[in-house]
Amino acid sequence: MSTVVETVSAIVNPILADNGFYLSDIEFVKEGGSWYLRVYVDKTGGISLNECVLVSEALSEKLDAMDPDPIPQAYFLEVSSPGAERPLKNEQDYQNAVGDYIHISLFSKVNGKKVYEGTLKSLDAETLTLTLKDKARKFDQEFQRSAIAKARLAIEF
Known part of the structure; x- marks a missing residue:
């Protein structure tokens, strides 16, 4: 599923850059029979819920407009902060x-x-x-x- 992560990364990074945010991590995982696309975003000083919603809506719109669909299976999109004890990955x-x-x-x-x-x-x-x-x-x-x-x-x- 790395191609999904790579594709989403390429799509979401310009959205983040335009808003002064950065990508912390992306996961595309199957849990309990459902697929989840989790995008963790942040900015200096922390990211707000409203900012996560902004990224979610913009990303969802771009993914929906793509033909062919880069993610053929049904999935749940989650955009959130990486959390208070977030991993340092990059x-x-x-x-x-x-x-x-x-x-x-x-x-x-x-x-x-x-x-x-x-x-x-x-x-x-x-x-x-x-x-x-x-x-x-x-x-x-x-x-x-x-x-x-x-x-x-x-x-x-």
Whole structure:
């Protein structure tokens, strides 16, 4: 189903660019016998429900006007924010998360741990630096980006 994702990405990106939004992710999945096209959009400062509706309506209109239909089976279109603990999947997500509290899972242990949470201080093409806290102090820890299995925004308690 990657062709559906690629097709929808090409259609939705100009809509997003015209409105100052960006694409976070697209899923085309079958759940409980029904197909779902989920488009996750965002903007700096967060996206509103009304902005999601605007994208949904514009995307739906463009998809409906295409002949032949790029998605032959029946499906539900969902346009939403990626959420408060959204995954960091692409470079734009990481850049937007600088200064935010994030959670990373590593492929292999670093200093005896595979999971870290801290404030994303900086990043470049090869590394990212988190500001971590322990009981006594704050300190910076650098991680190789290639060592990161998953990353997402996190809520600091």
